[in-house]
Amino acid sequence: MTGLSSTSGVTTEFDDAIAVVSLARPDRLNALNRDVLAQLLAALREVADRRDIRALVLTGEGSSFSSGLDLDSGLIDSGDPDPVAGSQAALQAGVDIIRTMRDMSQPVIAAVRGHAIGAGFAITAAADIRFIAADARFSAPFLRLGVTVGDLGLSWTLPRIIGQSRAAHLLYSAGTMTAEDAVNSGFAPHVSESPLDESLDFAKNLAGWPPYGVEHSKRLLDSARETTLRAHLDSEARAQVIGTLTEPAKAAMKAALARDSRKGA
Template sequence: MEFETLRFELEGELGILAFNRPERANAVNSVMLEELNSFWRDMQTRDDCRVLILTGEGEKGFCSGLDLKEAADPSGGFMREGISGTSMWKGQRRFSGLIELMRACPQPVIAAVNGAAMGAGFSFAMAADVRLAAPGARFCASYINIGLGGADVGSSYLLWRIVGWGRAAELLLTGKVVGAEEAYRMGLVNEVCPAEQLMPRAREIAGLMLEKSPLGLRLTKDALNAALNCLSLPDALRVEDRNQVLLMENLLIAGGMISSSPPPAQRGGAE
């Protein structure tokens, strides 16, 4: 896949996607927006890539959000359909739809946050399954700082599920910047790694995931998504039960669960 504003590499079954506008702290311009939509739509049906790492090129940022310079330019790409309620709605949906695509893709996504994750960049990090941060990483729901609502690009849905209601309300209502260590303390990131160890650690976690069965990995993310989407406990248990039966059947067909030893119940032992 060839892109102008992204870099994608496939290392075996591990895909690495990097925001690639380091001169603009990897801000999202109109070209990147379309390329991200294309990339995440493609990932929905790809079997050759089983795990994804998401990061940013350069030292300035993971993704600093919307490219405000282009957004303010009447002749820029964001304004190509003119200024109207309809055109603004379409543009907004191109952004927010990325979060749906990220969560729907079957590949677990590891965000390796190497710098500023602001606005939409913050939302992209939240939409990942696992978040690692370098010491210089910073997070900010900056939408409210530019005169918009603090809840944007999935932040009102994802953030409180990650850090709790009170913390999420504070971040969305104040637009405060959170450093890597504070992000770790509140549970926003899984680990803080030295900058030079960020990608090796992301690859290490990805490697552990790749050791698992392809179907098991996909169905686990599927179950996490179902629970994330407000299932009741009984509903979550039904999804888990369905997945486990499908996987056990798959193993039996492949011969992976056939053993010469009788099961515990036949030996008179308790489970």
Template sequence: MREFKAVDYKAQHFGWTVDNKVATLTLNRPEKKNPLTFDSYGELRDLLNNLAYAKDVKAIVLTGAGGNFCSGGDVHEIIGPLIKMDMPGLLEFTRMTGDVVKAMRTAPQPIIAAIDGVCAGAGTMLACGSDIRLGTARSKVAFLFVRVGLAGADMGACTLLPRLIGMSRAAELLYTGRAMPGSEAERIGFYSSLHAPEDVLAAAVALAKNLADGPTFGHAMTKKMLWQEWSAALGECIEAEAQAQAICMQTKDFERAYHAFATKKSPVFEGD
């Protein structure tokens, strides 16, 4: 039977530690607020898929270094190259990012996100893909896709977010791309609880240890059934969003947003 020894895994693009059946995955590019790259997306997907075969990990904590969770995809390392890609390349990318969320859902271990500071763009979808989210009052959650000329549909956002916080609230966040403060995120149920910035990671680890010490086969079954019964069509939704996002990445508005960011100006969108 296949086995993956998580304790021996050497991560290349983020921090990874395993202690007493709890793995902590730390996005650790703090100088840029922990953005994702092509390589980190791919490594996240592959590691999460391998965790189905890990006997030494029973719960996972996902967090970010330096007082922020994740600022999304790296503007220059991802968005810059994307505006030069053809449709097959764009679709390959959007499918890969969606595969990260699907891997989070199919990993048998409960995933607890400890969120402080910036949680934006793809970072919000790592949060949505987690089973439980703990936050801080000072954190800011922003589904920024519309701010760069794209659809709010990304990595399963249009199926996951409404089911976490309700259709109307999700629609408002996805249409506007505004930053939601931590107090609001907790009030509407996006966060399970709020903690002081210096305590949120410890709280997530404590919860993960509690789960890891529990009936982990039962936890894995609970997780499977929660998503099988609640979101049976998630894979189809993610595929549809991958196609929609790849189409949006060919618009002039997407390119305008990148050039505006590069010149530190506000983008002016024209809807083409």
């Protein structure tokens, strides 16, 4: 890895066309306070703005991905004269993190070990794909804490990944999803021996594809959540036609035709 940048709570490393952003408070299980949220948002925005970066791996240092919001850090001040407005302002960086992850052209790959709790769970759910260790645990303790299950988009993303019924059961029970549960529900493709290594390999593979196809595939997968099949077919057709006009696509098709002609000879 090269191009390391580090703050007290987040590190960013670059390896050719890959960025690795790590939550870096392992002594606090990467709990998210105001500073960490601001640093993570800044790191994601830096990656989003770099056209030479083609994929992002998001992970946590130490034994866990993130234990969620740091409730001891004063993130939410009950003594605020307008606690609702004050809390919303404090959490705006978290909201912007999720928006940035979904709006950036680069696919976001979450490498998860240990606990991903609350807001940490929500961040993993906002990734494009997750590679998880056998000890991964995704927890949603919101109702136990007297608050709603709507945290950083989790009540929107989770039902779309694992289904409405499974999501409702997990969230209403303030439960925990094990690694096995995550695989069985489609939250992750399988259990990984080394989630970070597999995430890096996956990211490098993505970075090797022509950029137009990867970027617009992310857009199509996202838009499919909110559109009709009829409208989506039109979007796919337009993106496909435009893609065939790009130079990398022309070169790839020419190479494929050449291989086919050699096989037929």
